[in-house]
Amino acid sequence: xxxxxxxxxxxxxxxxxxxxxxxxxxxxxxxxxxxxxxxxxxxxxxxxxxxxxxxxxxxxxxxxxxxxxxxxxxxxxxxxxxxxxxxxxxxxxxxxxxxxxxxxxxxxxxxxxxxxxxxxxxxxxxxxxxxxxxxxxxxxxxxxxxxxxxxxxxxxxx
Numbered sequence: 001x002x003x004x005x006x007x008x009x010x011x012x013x014x015x016x017x018x019x020x021x022x023x024x025x026x027x028x029x030x031x032x033x034x035x036x037x038x039x040x041x042x043x044x045x046x047x048x049x050x051x052x053x054x055x056x057x058x059x060x061x062x063x064x065x066x067x068x069x070x071x072x073x074x075x076x077x078x079x080x081x082x083x084x085x086x087x088x089x090x091x092x093x094x095x096x097x098x099x100x101x102x103x104x105x106x107x108x109x110x111x112x113x114x115x116x117x118x119x120x121x122x123x124x125x126x127x128x129x130x131x132x133x134x135x136x137x138x139x140x141x142x143x144x145x146x147x148x149x150x151x152x153x154x155x156x157x158x
Contacts, residue, residue: 007110
């Protein structure tokens with residue numbers, strides 16, 4: 001299963017559309033981790049046959065999405081969140097604890113605008129970075145392959 005994960009697009013319909021267009025032949029699912037749910041939903045209208053899932057970020061004021069969701073991707077439990085609820089700008093301890101309480105294998109989060117992949121005692125903690133803001137790390141998104149053989153997270157720069 002190939003999941004394309006993005007976050008923090010902050011109004012950039014063009015960048016979200018470019019990511020979907022570039023990956024539509026290989027992706028099974030698209031996930032947006034907040035702060036850009038509106039343009040993510042607008043792009044979904046162009047690709048209604050594709051599977052799109054989003055969570056609400058701290059700047060998605062009108063969104064009715066939840067702040068955290070649990071998904072099953074392949075044989076993995078995946079927790080998705082923007083990250084503000086878990087104060088990820090100050091560290092990932094609260095996020096890690098919440099993911100373990102949910103028995104997640106993978107937690108995907110945004111908010112910091114910093115791409116990051118960590119593996120801590122059986123738990124992947126992955127931030128795809130920001131689709132729009134490249135002042136800390138280059139603008140990026142995540143290509144996440146989940147197979148019976150394992151998990152392969154690849155950060156792709158825009």
